[in-house]
Amino acid sequence: MFKKLLVATVAVGCLGVAGFGTLAWQPAMAPIAPPATASFAPELVAKGEALAGGGYCAACHTRKGGERFAGGYAMETPFGAIFSTNITPDPETGIGNWSEAAFARAMQKGVSRDGSHLLPVFSYDHFTKLSDDDVRALYAYFMTRTPVHATRRPNGIPFPFNIRYLQAGWKLLFFRPGRFEPDVTRSAEWNRGAYLAQGLSHCGACHTPRNLLGAEKFGNAYGGAVIDNWVAPPLTAGNAAPTPWTHDELYDYLRTGASKLHGTAAGPMFPVVQGLRALPDSDIRALATYFAELDKAAERLPYVSGAVSLAMSSTLAKEGAPIDPDARLYITACASCHYNATNAPLATRPDLSLNSAVHLADPSNLIQVILRGIGTEEGMPGVVMPAFGDALSDSDVARIAAYLRRTRTDLPPWPDLAVKIAAIRRQYEAAK
Ligand code: HEC
Ligand code: HEC
Ligand code: HEC
Structure with a gap:
């Protein structure tokens, strides 16, 4: 896998060097004095705030326990860890001395103020579709945040992936810059x-x-x-x-x-x-x-009611057979919440026969939810699914997962349950 990546990237890199010098080279944009907060209309700032939510800027630009938007959040990629940047208006370590044009170029073309190419873990391949008005509103919002002094952490990506110049080759192959074009035939x-x-x-x-x-x-x-x-x-x-x-x-x-x-x-x-x-x-x-x-x-749509009644009947029937030791384990650990007394599924108590986690070809989501639970904040606010990571052994988790797959779907058993559980258990323990 790594070798293949290497060969492909070097090839892309050569392309970059040979033909695309002009695309690869981007000028630095002149720094500006940080604009005064009062220079931005409050409505524009409010609009930018909503857009920043809808683009999850905080999720990637805030590290755990760190100041909002000050960066340092690590994103693991097959190429190594990449740390997000400080996008508060600190002139030294953030984007305080970025002009609106420099900000727009980063969002729509994936180029930093100093002219270097940004990596596509920053979703500029999507943000390129943002209208100029929306980019202006985002700029107004970020330039009016409290500046935070936070120096960027160097990326952990190895040579040659760390050469930003080579990103020009990637862009040439995969990046389609340009604003969103509405489809006039649709609403x-x-x-x-x-x-x-x-x-x-x-x-x-x-x-x-x-x-x-x-x-x-x-x-x-x-x-x-x-x-x-x-x-x-x-x-x-x-x-x-x-x-x-x-x-x-x-x-x-x-x-x-x-x-x-x-x-x-x-x-x-x-x-x-x-x-x-x-x-x-x-x-x-x-x-x-x-x-x-x-x-x-x-x-x-016509299949909904059939699927729902099948799900309800399987929930009721299968729990009535306590001779099956896997069913007994499920009843002990899960059925106190995951049962349906009526024929109407409830959002606060997901019916597992209807849930994607049980039907996907990959058991990861089911294992994740069993080990980590779902906190008060996650999912429906105020509703909790307990974490079973410490209460259930890997083989118990495997039994429950296999049982649900066997009784709630007509799909083949998951062949890789033990491997997946071990991998997710490692991730779960590391995050504690
Ligand atoms: C999926 C995670 C992710 C999301 C979501 C995200 N960013 Fe980023 N952003 C990054 C990473 C990682 C970098 C650094 C990329 C690099 O090093 O090449 C970055 C870089 C940037 C830069 C360039 C900063 C510099 O110093 O060069 C700007 C500006 C930026 N992001 C703004 C935003 C805004 C505005 C939003 C929300 C609309 C946003 N980002 C959403 C991960 C993200
Ligand atoms: C104390 C009650 C309770 C118990 C016990 C419980 N759950 Fe849950 N479970 C919930 C609630 C509540 C939710 C919805 C959480 C939310 O919205 O925040 C949920 C959600 C889920 C989901 C849906 C996740 C998704 O992404 O849609 C799955 C799958 C699940 N539980 C499996 C299990 C399994 C398997 C067990 C037994 C090992 C179990 N639960 C035990 C209350 C419980
Ligand atoms: C950061 C990654 C990420 C982004 C961005 C993302 N999703 Fe998801 N999405 C997931 C994951 C992971 C799940 C599985 C969660 C679970 O089962 O609890 C999921 C689940 C879903 C589901 C439920 C699917 C099912 O069959 O259970 C829907 C619907 C969905 N996403 C829609 C969206 C939409 C619409 C957007 C954009 C507005 C979006 N997602 C953006 C990662 C993402």
Whole structure:
């Protein structure tokens, strides 16, 4: 894997050196004196604040326990750890002496003020779609934050991946710069959803699989991908859940962190829901409209009631058979909360026969949720699923996962449960 990457990157690098000198070389932009807070209209700053939420800038630009937007958050990539930058208006260590033009170039072209190319872990390949007005509002918001002096941590990426000049080759191959182009054949709401999904909220950054060079695969938008030992499920008709992600289900999930017929936004999806809170309901509806069309919810709608009654009956029937020792373990550990006394699933108590985690080809999300639980803040605010990491052994977790797969789906057993549990257990212990 590494060798392949190396060969490919060196090849890209050679291309970069041979033909693309002009693209690769970007001038430094002159530093400016930090603009006065009063020079930005309060409405523009407020608009920028909402956009910063919808783009989750804080999630990546704030390290654990650190000051908001002061950077230093480590992102693990196959190429090594990359640390985010300080985007508070500190003139020395942040973006205090960046002009609006320099900021816009970073967002829309992935080039830093000093002319160096930025790495695509910063989602500039999506932010390039942002309108100039939205970039102006973001600039106003960041330039009016309290400056924090925080020097950038050097990246841990090895040679030759650390040569920023080579990023020009990557850009040439994979980067399509340019503002969002509305599709005039569709509604304004659909276009707003597309703008947010493809641009500001960069849903594809996690939900679209990437190639060996870390670029999203153009032909497989939202086809599902693995991130940090979690699966970001497909948002297309290929989604594994027994009931489709309809407009209403998507709206509930993105607005509140949970939906009745699916489940909860946990793990890396939680900061997304948290960030989206800054956007108005109309924007969340627009996202729901865009994705409900993409996953062909309307065509799958007739199957909903059947899937729900099947799920309810399997929940009730299977727990009634305590001779099965795996069922007994499930009843002891899980069924006090995950049962359904009525025929209507509740968001506060996800029905596991309907949950994607049990239906995905990869058991990671189910294992993650069992080990880590879901805190008060995550998923639905105020509702908790306890962490079983310390209470259940790896083999107990494997038994429960296999039991749910066997009794709640007609899919083949997961072949790699033990390996996945061990890997996620290591991650869980390290994060303690
Ligand atoms: C997925 C994580 C992630 C998100 C989300 C994110 N950034 Fe970043 N950003 C980074 C990383 C990592 C870098 C450093 C890239 C590098 O070293 O090449 C960066 C770099 C930048 C830079 C260039 C700073 C410099 O000194 O060169 C700016 C400006 C920036 N981000 C603004 C934003 C804004 C505004 C948002 C929200 C709309 C945002 N970022 C969202 C990870 C992220
Ligand atoms: C930082 C990575 C990341 C980003 C960005 C992201 N997602 Fe997710 N998403 C995930 C992960 C991981 C899960 C699985 C979470 C779970 O099962 O609790 C998920 C789950 C989902 C689900 C539930 C799917 C299912 O079948 O259970 C939906 C719907 C969804 N995301 C929509 C979106 C939309 C819309 C956006 C953009 C507004 C988005 N996501 C952005 C990582 C991400
Ligand atoms: C004390 C009650 C309780 C127990 C016990 C419990 N859960 Fe949960 N579980 C919840 C709640 C509540 C949620 C929804 C959390 C939220 O929205 O914050 C949840 C969510 C889930 C989800 C959905 C995650 C998603 O991303 O959609 C899965 C899967 C899950 N639990 C599996 C289990 C398994 C397996 C067990 C037994 C090992 C278990 N739970 C035990 C209360 C519980």
